[in-house]
Amino acid sequence: MAGAWSAGRSITTTLLVVLLGLVVIALNTAVAYVAVGATVVPIITGLLLCLAFVFAVRLLHRAAWLAFLAVVPALFVLVGSVQLAPEAVLEARGVRQEVSIVDVRVVGKRHEFTLQGADGRLDEPLVHQGSNPGHRVGDRLAVLTDPDGVVDLEVADRVDPGGMLAALLLGGVGWTVIALLAGWRGHVRRWKGRYDTLVI
Template identity: 60%
Template sequence: MSVASHPPTPVVVAGARPALWSLVLTAVVAGLGLAVIAVNTLVGYLTVGLSQAVPICLGLVGCFAFTVALRLLHRAWWLAVLSVVPALFVLVGSVQLAPEAVLQERGVAQQVTITDVQTSGKRHEFALRSDSGPLDEPLVYQGSAPDYRVGQQLTVLTDPRRQVELADAEDVDAAGKRAMLVFGAVGWTLFALLAGWRGHVRRARGRQASAPLPLPY
């Protein structure tokens, strides 16, 4: 008499579903960071010639959103707070890249001499004069201790379309701003991976602590 065989019982890998869910959440947070960088950089290019308040405000909102998402993923604040460091590189790079790239691509270099300065609070406007006459656009410096002085000679870059303010040629570094964006993107991605791993471990420990005790047989 033959005994009917039963179908094999499927083997369920413990923790496979939570691990997959943590991986998905980590990818979403990392993708959010890259999206913030891409969108804010694009907005910076689209608003060239307008106020930089738009990419600055949008960048601040994006950085805050990434910080909150990182905290939810990690289930702790300390890693989210540390992510502010690459966030500064993201904000500065995405806001400053467009105007500096424009000046490097189509800017006209001119040798000028500072002839006068007007100060209003921390805003300093330096009047400039080239060999062909005075420039109708000042060199603006925001800060309490400018490195410029009357009589100083320097090279500035001016935009023929007048969409971007003239700037000291030594301060224009589009490649440096791209490097800042890369550093910010790498930093945010590493933080997302670390937060995803630690958050998964913390959630797993919470599930183990709340799991019911097995019944004795």
């Protein structure tokens, strides 16, 4: 990547990095749909693909700060691509049920809420991983359950595939702007004979 580039080469390489970002978004979203119900798979592939994009920005820019900045939209890409599939599945085929929380089992920061519906107790608990679940025994809420049992049940008002799609679009726009800026600055740096630096 050393030495000055022609304008044509810089533009072509920049567009390839932009295309790489779009491919990462599409590919990891597709992986999440194929492996719906196995969240760990798109998380791992998403992390690897996002790191590949960040590394490509680093090479294009010949400095590190834009690569570090690319991590911010990468979080939107990762969350959106991983969560879009299960939330879209629940919205499409999920069964809405009004339930009450009748019991809770806490192990560390994992909360498993036992739910009681109109037809008796649900086989599947509502799981919250964290210190503040926001629910307690006696609460009534609406949940969406997957009749095929592939996707975990979720509180109905938290299922938002539109929000996940918006996160993906926001991440894609962020990556595109960063790639274009990296291409322009990288071209100028090569033209001026500036070598790789960690910061500017």
